[in-house]
Amino acid sequence: MTTAARLGVFVAGLLVVFAAAVGIGRATGPVGPIGPAEQTEGGREVLHASDKHADVAGDGHDHGPEAATDLPGGLATSQGGYTLVPDHTTYRPGTRELAFRVEDADGAAVTDYDVEHDELLHLVAVRRDFTGFQHVHPELDAAPEDEDAGTWRVPLDLTPGSWRVFADFVPHDGDPVVLGVDLSVAGPTDLAPRAEPTRTAVVGDYEVTLDGDLTAGQHSMLSLTINRDGVPVTDLEPYLGAYGHLVALREGDLAYLHVHPEDGEPGPSVAFDAEVPSAGRYHLYLDFRHDGVVRTAGFTVEADR
Ligand SMILES: [Cu+2]
Numbered sequence: 001m002t003t004a005a006r007l008g009v010f011v012a013g014l015l016v017v018f019a020a021a022v023g024i025g026r027a028t029g030p031v032g033p034i035g036p037a038e039q040t041e042g043g044r045e046v047l048h049a050s051d052k053h054a055d056v057a058g059d060g061h062d063h064g065p066e067a068a069t070d071l072p073g074g075l076a077t078s079q080g081g082y083t084l085v086p087d088h089t090t091y092r093p094g095t096r097e098l099a100f101r102v103e104d105a106d107g108a109a110v111t112d113y114d115v116e117h118d119e120l121l122h123l124v125a126v127r128r129d130f131t132g133f134q135h136v137h138p139e140l141d142a143a144p145e146d147e148d149a150g151t152w153r154v155p156l157d158l159t160p161g162s163w164r165v166f167a168d169f170v171p172h173d174g175d176p177v178v179l180g181v182d183l184s185v186a187g188p189t190d191l192a193p194r195a196e197p198t199r200t201a202v203v204g205d206y207e208v209t210l211d212g213d214l215t216a217g218q219h220s221m222l223s224l225t226i227n228r229d230g231v232p233v234t235d236l237e238p239y240l241g242a243y244g245h246l247v248a249l250r251e252g253d254l255a256y257l258h259v260h261p262e263d264g265e266p267g268p269s270v271a272f273d274a275e276v277p278s279a280g281r282y283h284l285y286l287d288f289r290h291d292g293v294v295r296t297a298g299f300t301v302e303a304d305r
Contacts, residue, residue, distance in 0.1 A: 072277055073178025074166045074249075074256030081105040084167050084179035087151075091185045093160050098123075098138070099153045102167060102179070109150025111142045112172035117240040122168040123154055124247055125183075127161045128254065129192040130283045133296060135247060160187030164254045178256050194251075195283065201297035205229050208286060214303035216279045222246070222259075224286050224297070225269045232268035239289035244270035251281040259284075279305045 077084050087099040101109040102121075113120040125134045138154035152167075163183040170176045201208045205228050212222040224244060226233040236243045242261035249256060255277070262271040276282055284299040 072250070072255035072257055073168070073176075074164075074180040075253060077179055077181045079179060080175065080177050082110065082171065082177050082179060084165075084181050086165070086181055086183070089181070089183050091158050091183060093158055093185050093187050095155050096158050097153055098125075098156050098165065098183075099151055100138075100167070100181075101150050101152065102169065102171075104171075110171055111140070111144070111150045113140070114170040114172050114174075116168075116170045116176065117242070117245065119240065120169065121152060122166075122240075123152075124166040124168065124256070125156050125163055126249060126254070126283075126285075127159065127163050128182075129161065130195060130249070130251075130298075130300075131192050132157065132159055132161075132163070133285050133298060135245070135285065135287055135296070158183070158185045160185050160189035161191070166256050168256070176258075180254070180256065195281075195300040197281070197300050197302045199299070201286075201299055203295045203297050206233070206290070206295060206297070208288075208297035210284070210299050210301070214274060214276050214282060214301050216276055216303050216305055218275065220274050220276070220303075221262075222272045222274050222284075223269050224272070224288075226267055226288060226290070226297075228290070233290055234265070234267045235290070236267040236270070237289040237292070238266075239287060239294060242270075243267065243288065244272070245287040246272050246274070247285045247287075248274060248276065249283045249285075250276070250278070251283065257282070276303045279303050 081104060083103045085101045085103055104110055119137045120140060121138060123136050123138050125136070126132065134156060136154050136156070138152035141148045141151045141153070143149055163185060164180055165183055166178055166180045168178045199210050207227045209225045210222065211225070212220060214220045214222070226236065239245055243264065243266050244261055246259040246261070247256070248259050257274070257276060259272045259274045262273060264271055270288065280303055282301050282303055284301055286297045287294055288297070
């Protein structure tokens with residue numbers, strides 16, 4: 001058969017398929033209004049927010065049908081009446097002081113915060129290719145007579161690239177808030193390749209192993225086990241009110257997820273209750289303290305549907 005003839009047969013075949021599809025469509029007709037659980041998208045059942053209340057805010061409350069305000073934290077610079085205002089958004093590489101304020105709906109710098117996990121404000125900085133993770137605790141200038149009242153300051157180690165900075169805090173007598181803002185750091189850079197899922201992280205003499213799986217929309221128990229030179233560590237020191245502190249960031253948009261530590265022994269395993277809002281890849285950072293030093297172990301985990 002010549003190419004033209006083959007093409008002709010192919011086109012004729014397509015027409016037959018198309019005609020058959022039209023015929024089937026006419027025969028069955030529109031199905032009319034269908035219930036939320038019957039709709040399909042790409043062959044999958046679509047669950048509406050009203051059918052399944054994912055605790056995306058991670059605070060244990062049922063937030064009802066998913067609205068913009070129920071998005072995970074850290075995706076917005078301004079949310080819930082609060083705005084994260086950095087003094088600068090462009091930096092030269094090196095150790096640089098980040099100065100910022102949290103402004104309320106009236107544009108006034110917030111100076112009154114509630115302690116959460118032992119601190120008034122947690123600041124997490126990560127380069128958008130998931131390198132250079134830092135979890136630090138800025139100092140607040142709260143002296144009311146000071147014109148800088150409400151300004152937070154903290155040094156960050158910045159390498160060239162695009163960074164996301166998260167401020168995780170509780171305004172006095174308010175609800176927890178996580179705001180995010182991008183910083184650009186000048187200079188040539190090599191971006192890290194996409195990280196593959198990992199179960200083990202090595203930090204200096206320490207090896208940390210991750211057990212447990214993440215499932216979208218469900219509470220998932222994660223256990224992190226810490227060994228030093230092959231010996232289980234059983235004398236972890238409390239850090240931020242627990243034997244470990246875990247931050248989870250979603251690949252793609254760096255949504256910031258709350259992960260709650262479970263009470264337990266000072267090692268070798270630390271348990272967390274994590275809930276992720278969607279399937280896909282997450283980057284987990286465990287901070288733990290031993291021998292007076294805080295170390296960070298990073299993991300990449302694929303969450304199931
Ligand atoms: Cu913190």
